[in-house]
Each structure stands twice: as C-alpha cells, then as structure tokens.
Amino acid sequence: MEANRIYNFNPGPATLPLPVLKEAQAEFLNFHESGMSILEISHRAKEYAAMQAQAKADIKELMGLGDDYEVLFMTGGASTQFAFLPLNFASKEHPGSYVLSGSFAEKAYKEAEHLGIGEIVASSKEGGYRHIPTQEELKIDKDAAYVHLCYNNTIYGTEYHYIPDTQGVPLFADMSSDMLSRPLDFQKFDFIYAGVQKNLGPAGVTLVVAKKSFLEKSPESLPTMFKYETFFKKDSLYNTPPAFNIYMVGKVAAWIKAEGGLAEMEKRNKKKAARLYGVIDASNGFYRGHAEKDSRSFMNVTFRLPSEELEKTFVAEALAKGLSGVKGHRSVGGMRASIYNAMTYEGVDALACFMEAFEKAHA
Numbered sequence: 001m002e003a004n005r006i007y008n009f010n011p012g013p014a015t016l017p018l019p020v021l022k023e024a025q026a027e028f029l030n031f032h033e034s035g036m037s038i039l040e041i042s043h044r045a046k047e048y049a050a051m052q053a054q055a056k057a058d059i060k061e062l063m064g065l066g067d068d069y070e071v072l073f074m075t076g077g078a079s080t081q082f083a084f085l086p087l088n089f090a091s092k093e094h095p096g097s098y099v100l101s102g103s104f105a106e107k108a109y110k111e112a113e114h115l116g117i118g119e120i121v122a123s124s125k126e127g128g129y130r131h132i133p134t135q136e137e138l139k140i141d142k143d144a145a146y147v148h149l150c151y152n153n154t155i156y157g158t159e160y161h162y163i164p165d166t167q168g169v170p171l172f173a174d175m176s177s178d179m180l181s182r183p184l185d186f187q188k189f190d191f192i193y194a195g196v197q198k199n200l201g202p203a204g205v206t207l208v209v210a211k212k213s214f215l216e217k218s219p220e221s222l223p224t225m226f227k228y229e230t231f232f233k234k235d236s237l238y239n240t241p242p243a244f245n246i247y248m249v250g251k252v253a254a255w256i257k258a259e260g261g262l263a264e265m266e267k268r269n270k271k272k273a274a275r276l277y278g279v280i281d282a283s284n285g286f287y288r289g290h291a292e293k294d295s296r297s298f299m300n301v302t303f304r305l306p307s308e309e310l311e312k313t314f315v316a317e318a319l320a321k322g323l324s325g326v327k328g329h330r331s332v333g334g335m336r337a338s339i340y341n342a343m344t345y346e347g348v349d350a351l352a353c354f355m356e357a358f359e360k361a362h363a
C-alpha cells in the first residue's frame with residue numbers, strides 16, 4: 001500500500017484507483033499542454049472537447065453500446081435524476097413503474113409519487129430489503145412509461161443477478177453503485193444513470209447512458225435544464241459542465257479499459273466479494289450477512305455482529321489498522337464494506353484477516 005494512504009471502504013465518495021489520482025496530480029498544472037489546469041480551461045477549448053469525446057467513447061466501448069445510445073454528463077447527482085425521469089417520461093396515462101429494493105429505489109419512487117405519476121410493481125421492503133424482487137414478483141403494467149430498478153442497493157448490500165423481462169416496457173436503471181463493475185447486456189436497458197462518486201469518479205457529475213430515442217425530444221413544458229433534450233442536443237455543453245469531474249470519470253474509464261475492461265473488473269470484484277462472504281459464512285453466526293445469499297452484492301458487503309457493543313469495537317479496531325469506513329448505514333445498522341472497482345484484493349484481504357482475528361478474539 002502507498003505510504004500515508006489507508007484502505008477506504010466508504011460507500012461514496014469512495015476510493016479511486018491510485019494510478020488515476022497520480023496521473024491527475026502529475027498533469028494538474030498543465031492539462032494537455034494547454035498551460036492551464038483542467039479547472040481553469042474553457043469548456044469550449046479544443047483540449048476539453050477531445051477529453052470529453054474520449055471519455056464518452058470509452059464508456060460506450062466498455063458497455064458494448066453503439067450509435068443508438070448517447071452519453072450525457074449532468075449534475076445534481078442521481079437524486080435529481082429521480083425527479084427528471086417522471087418529469088420527462090411519465091404521465092397519468094403512462095405512469096412510471098418502480099421496483100422497490102432499497103432506500104434509493106424508494107426515493108426514486110417518491111419523486112414520481114409526488115407528481116401523481118408513479119406506481120409500485122414489486123417490493124422487498126417487508127423483511128428489510130434482504131432480497132432482490134424476482135421476475136415472478138414483478139407485476140408488469142403494459143401501459144407504464146418505464147420500469148425503474150435500482151440495480152445495486154448500496155445501503156442494504158443487494159444486487160440484481162438477472163435482467164428483468166419487462167415485456168416491452170422500457171427498462172430504466174439507477175446503477176450509481178455498480179456502474180462499470182461487470183459486463184451486462186446493456187442493450188436490454190433503455191436508460192441508465194449513475195451518480196459517479198461510488199465507482200467512477202468524484203462527486204459532482206451524473207452519468208447518463210441512454211437510447212437516443214429517449215433523449216431527442218422532451219416535454220415542451222419543462223425548464224431548459226430539466227430536459228434531456230437540452231443535454232443531448234448540446235453535447236452536455238449547454239451550460240458550464242463540471243469539467244474536472246468529467247475528466248476524472250474519463251481517466252477512470254481509461255483505467256478500466258487498460259486493466260482489461262468489464263470482464264476483468266467482474267473477475268476481481270467477484271473474488272473480493274467471495275473473500276468477505278467466505279469469512280461471514282464460515283463464522284458460525286458470529287457475522288450475520290444482511291442480504292439473502294442469492295441477492296448478495298459484489299459491491300457492498302453488509303453484515304452484523306452479535307451486539308452493538310462489539311460493532312463499535314469492530315469499527316474502532318478496524319480504523320486503528322488502517323481499515324476505514326466499515327460502519328454500516330444507520331437504517332440497517334452493523335457493518336458495510338464497500339469494495340468498488342478501485343478497492344484492491346490486498347485491501348479486502350486485510351479486512352478479511354482482521355475479521356477472522358476479531359472473531360477469534362470475541363466469539
């Protein structure tokens with residue numbers, strides 16, 4: 001591990017690849033021989049244009065998407081997308097359908113509900129969001145404008161391991177916490193978005209990857225900045241974009257490509273997750289995983305200890321060993337280790353070894 005750096009298991013903002021941070025540091029004062037930093041350069045400059053175009057191309061290449069999809073860089077985080085989706089696409093006749101699988105899925109639904117144009121088509125709330133609703137649990141409304149999923153539930157530590165068949169209803173997904181973490185048949189999705197601060201870069205830009213047909217035309221009644229059409233037609237440059245954040249997302253995408261793409265990310269992420277779930281499953285109930293086994297997330301591993309007292313000790317002792325950010329979200333309690341693309345196996349193994357030693361000392 002790099003001197004002065006700790007292992008950061010925080011859910012977001014989260015750890016970023018060290019080579020990316022170093023590269024950004026090295027070219028900070030002189031971006032692409034412009035004599036300016038990325039923070040200072042005009043977003044109309046040719047150096048900026050080349051950077052943004054490359055970032056978009058790399059993201060689409062990683063996802064295996066063609067000309068019928070477009071990449072947008074927006075602001076306001078995933079939370080603003082929660083409102084933009086119903087505003088742009090839903091109506092009383094064609095409501096937005098929501099699958100409730102956790103806190104962020106609920107928040108997305110609430111925005112549509114507030115507008116009177118949202119409906120719930122499945123929910124695993126009962127029992128504390130321990131599983132991802134199955135295909136059989138989904139009650140598809142053929143008249144819906146879209147079916148909205150939260151693909152990885154950051155707080156509860158559950159993740160989809162199948163792509164629902166929505167019977168022709170457009171499929172929308174919040175992939176804030178598992179975007180570019182593994183290959184998927186992305187063509188099955190019509191609209192994907194992510195606040196980038198989990199897996200892709202610094203907080204402040206929202207990535208949208210969607211079919212052009214959903215972006216070309218937006219309701220006239222909406223303010224300019226609420227329309228996807230505005231971002232689509234102006235290549236995300238209608239107003240001043242968060243240039244540094246987009247630049248960092250581009251660097252992370254290039255890093256993923258250089259490391260071997262999404263297949264390699266999946267291999268690493270599965271290996272990391274297996275190490276931690278292995279400790280949980282071998283602990284004879286000392287560690288209790290929150291998620292049901294078939295819904296376990298490769299990104300956020302959630303678990304409880306025998307008492308809240310021990311959980312406090314666990315967090316403090318972990319931090320003393322350079323393992324930061326393992327405290328779970330207050331709505332679930334317990335622990336959560338977020339192990340996104342940039343978290344190394346070395347870091348996960350250090351946490352797993354700590355867990356094994358902690359169990360020995362306290363079981």
Ligand SMILES: *Cc1c(COP(=O)(O)O)cnc(C)c1O
Nearest residue numbers: 077078079104154174176177195
């Ligand atoms: C963190 C998170 C959000 C909220 O993202 P913001 O960019 O902070 O608005 C939404 N959905 C998921 C799945 C998340 O993990």
